[in-house]
Amino acid sequence: MHTLYDSLNSGNGYKGRLAMHLLRIPFRRVQMDLRGGESRREPFLSKNPEGRIPVLELGDGTCLFESNAILHYLAEGTPLLPDDRLLRAQVLQWMFWEQYSHEPNIATVRHWLLDLPPDPSRDALEQQKRKNGVRALEIMDRHLGQHGWFAGGRFTIADIALFAYTHVAEEGRFMLAPHAHVREWIGRVQQQPGFVPITHGEGYTPR
């Protein structure tokens, strides 16, 4: 069985958690104490030298880090990842974009607001990240104004990767009200069979 080293409030952790629920892949969850630095010391550093969650530990002990690599591994051979070369590359295109243009802005500001004490020395950087985060939401909204999903004409791991921090963007005071297509898409993701919210802290055990 897979083990997901995770933290409940983490969108990056939620990506693999959600995918395994949607795909009905049995897994157990290990809640890490990130504030206590548990991910930054052994034995966890042997699982991910970067010292961050999520890590997916496979049944044979192999460890996989980086949330979007975990999604790609889980989705192989399932409807969440197209076989077609171009469509697959388009899925990856949005997942790389998420890590470069979306997550470092929207997730980072949310983390600062939720988890860290206020710090005026961060103000200028926060303003820059807010600008970049709003731009990312606008890019998503424009795409979703023309397409139901991010790639392949159907729900894929590109949608899971982008959903993770978009649906909680307001916790970082990024307003979703101006982005109607994004809000409708959030509703469509939440309708997927097997969907669990980010607050769902259980692994998946088949009945």
Ligand SMILES: N[C@@H](CCC(=O)N[C@@H](CS)C(=O)NCC(=O)O)C(=O)O
């Ligand atoms: N690019 C990585 C980012 C992982 C990441 O930033 N993890 C955060 C939680 S969302 C973490 O482990 N923070 C604890 C720390 O850095 O000590 C991914 O997508 O998995």
